[in-house]
Amino acid sequence: MQVQRWHTSWVVHAPAKLNLFFEVLGRREDGYHLIETLVVPVNLYDTLVLEEIPGSDIVLDVKWVWKGDWAELCGKHSVPVDETNLVYRAARLIQQETAITRGVRIQLWKRIPTGAGLGGGSSDAAAALVALCQLWHVGVSPQTLHDWGARLGSDVPLFLEKGPSVCRGRGEIVEPVRPGPPLHAVVVKPPVSLATREVYGACRVPETPQPVTPLLQAWQRGDWASFGKRVFNRLEEPALRLAPGLAHLKQSLAQTGGLAVSLTGSGSCYFAVYSHREQALAAARRIQSTRLGAAFVVHSVV
Ligand SMILES: C[C@](O)(CO)[C@H](O)COP(=O)(O)OP(=O)(O)OC[C@H]1O[C@@H](n2ccc(N)nc2=O)[C@H](O)[C@@H]1O
Numbered sequence: 278m279q280v281q282r283w284h285t286s287w288v289v290h291a292p293a294k295l296n297l298f299f300e301v302l303g304r305r306e307d308g309y310h311l312i313e314t315l316v317v318p319v320n321l322y323d324t325l326v327l328e329e330i331p332g333s334d335i336v337l338d339v340k341w342v343w344k345g346d347w348a349e350l351c352g353k354h355s356v357p358v359d360e361t362n363l364v365y366r367a368a369r370l371i372q373q374e375t376a377i378t379r380g381v382r383i384q385l386w387k388r389i390p391t392g393a394g395l396g397g398g399s400s401d402a403a404a405a406l407v408a409l410c411q412l413w414h415v416g417v418s419p420q421t422l423h424d425w426g427a428r429l430g431s432d433v434p435l436f437l438e439k440g441p442s443v444c445r446g447r448g449e450i451v452e453p454v455r456p457g458p459p460l461h462a463v464v465v466k467p468p469v470s471l472a473t474r475e476v477y478g479a480c481r482v483p484e485t486p487q488p489v490t491p492l493l494q495a496w497q498r499g500d501w502a503s504f505g506k507r508v509f510n511r512l513e514e515p516a517l518r519l520a521p522g523l524a525h526l527k528q529s530l531a532q533t534g535g536l537a538v539s540l541t542g543s544g545s546c547y548f549a550v551y552s553h554r555e556q557a558l559a560a561a562r563r564i565q566s567t568r569l570g571a572a573f574v575v576h577s578v579v
Pocket residue numbers: 296308309310311312314394396399429430431432433446447448473474475477542543
């Protein structure tokens with residue numbers, strides 16, 4: 278994540294992610310699930326603007342870029358504005374770990390829908406860790422940064438890497454991988470939101486898990502026919518049980534002629550993948566006219 282200086286402020290953009298592949302391998306004693314997932318960051322960003330202030334206070338101001346119905350669809354009211362926000366928790370963690378007594382004012386501009394499987398909160402946390410280490414002159418190894426991220430959430434470490442990754446363990450073991458050709462996608466946030474914990478809770482661990490490698494290799498070869506068949510998410514079945522209305526969104530996306538349609542993370546967003554941007558734009562226009570949700574056209578970033 279690149280942090281840019283602008284006068285007395287630091288600015289960092291936190292991307293959303295799509296899970297092109299998601300398999301559950303087992304359940305740990307502490308209730309977390311062992312997973313294998315291929316994650317791709319996409320160009321839908323939250324933005325953090327940070328400025329040092331006297332004292333050691335952490336002041337967080339959460340604002341939505343989207344207005345009206347669109348902001349409601351994106352889950353405006355489910356993003357906490359207090360000390361439970363992951364950005365606040367990232368700042369507090371650095372203060373506690375380093376005994377630093379510096380303060381910060383952070384404006385968090387939200388664009389990434391929440392309760393959506395797009396990893397918005399996790400990405401914000403990773404961005405806050407990286408930016409605050411620069412702002413507060415905290416010298417920290419990549420391993421320590423990774424460990425701090427994993428304490429904030431299973432998805433946080435993957436956002437500390439650039440480009441696509443295969444994540445294992447509970448998601449915190451991150452292996453950056455070589456990207457294939459650019460992917461274009463339409464991501465749709467329906468009115469319903471899903472809580473990650475509930476979707477995992479409703480998931481059955483398969484007896485014969487599917488491997489991620491065939492999909493990754495198909496993408497890297499640009500073999501779209503094979504790629505399309507292998508995009509997969511084990512959490513889709515429990516998500517559809519919890520929110521049966523999502524089946525209609527899936528069906529509508531499938532009719533747009535993309536390479537594949539799937540749920541991202543624990544939902545509730547569905548996405549369709551295309552090899553060309555024009556196809557994604559046409560599909561987004563079609564979905565938008567159905568009023569099934571807020572449609573975003575995105576592409577993979579490396
Ligand atoms: C669904 C994914 O978005 C896929 O990338 C992630 O696995 C979710 O990661 P996250 O939002 O960072 O999740 P966390 O904040 O660590 O955990 C939230 C809750 O999800 C469940 N959880 C999460 C990760 C995991 N591997 N197994 C789980 O069972 C746990 O009930 C946990 O209490």
